[in-house]
Amino acid sequence: MENTIVMCCIWFQCAYIPTQLKQTRRMRQKMLNLIKIKDKKKEQAASAAGKAPVKKQSAGELRLHKDISELNLxxxxxxxFPNxxxxxxxFEIIVRPDEGYYLGGTFVFTFQVSPSYPHxxxxxxCKTKVYHPNIDLEGNVCLNILREDWKPVLNIxxxxxxxxxxxxxxxxxxxxxHEAAAVLRDNPKMFEANVKRAMAGGYVGQHYFPRCA
Structure with missing residues (x-):
């Protein structure tokens, strides 16, 4: 009889332990599910309030922000800032020369800054089509500091x-x-006339220039 009671107790304990483990696992899973539901509700509430996730600025953006705040145009x-x-x-820079060949013209330049700036x-x-020895008809600009002479200490x-x-x-x-450069070098008066014709809106050689003056 005593042996029977002992065996029954041992069997009961063995059967009870797996059952207890199952219950513990279920409780943990319920807690995890509740946490997920709460997190999702928080995200939905933030979205409904119109709060966008905060974007971390790159080193280039921080430096550019400083440069723009210190501009001395x-x-x-x-x-x-079109966007x-x-x-x-x-962004865009608008140049209206107040002296020289291009006096009275308006010339728009687009700036695209890399996150790697100022490295x-x-x-x-140049968005404006211009008759100029250092700007081609596609708007590419020949400026040494935009090429081999650029250094991180330089700025906008x-x-x-x-x-x-x-x-x-x-x-x-x-x-x-090269054509405009040759005219500037060999015949400055003709170069001046060509610039005025282009700025007023007209042909210089085979190329048409929209009015920019």
Whole structure:
């Protein structure tokens, strides 16, 4: 009889332990499910409140933000953000030369800044078709600080002053538009006439230039 009671107790304990483990696992799973549901509700509430996840700024964006906040633009230059000020990495610079061959013209440049800035220079193109020895008809700009002379210590302000200098002192020694460079070098008066014709909206040789003055 005693042996029977002992065997029954042993069997009961062996049967009870797996049952207890199953119950513990079920409780844990329920808790995990509750946590997931709570987290999902929090996400839905944040979405309903219109809160977007905060995007971490790159080192390039932080540096660019600093450069733009410290801009000291020439009076002939302005800046605009076509995509809004939330997109600082893409903006436009408008140059209105107040002296030289291009006096009275309006020239728009697009700036596309890489997250690697200032270790890489900004990509700059001229949206305005212009008769210029250092800007080709596709808008590519020949400016040494945008190429081999770029250094991380330079900034957007430096590039803007360089663009202004292209209009007050066009250079025939390192041209992109070789035809315009040759005319500037050999016949400055004809070059001046060609610039005025292009800015007023007309043909120079076989190329038409929309009005920009």
């Amino acid at each position: 020439p009076k002939s230059t302005s800046i605009s 809004g000020k939330d997109d600082l990495m893409n 890489e220079p900004p990509k700059v193109k 302000n430096t590039v803007i002053y360089g663009l202004n200098l292209l209009f007050t002192q066009p250079n025939d020694e390192d041209p992109l538009n």
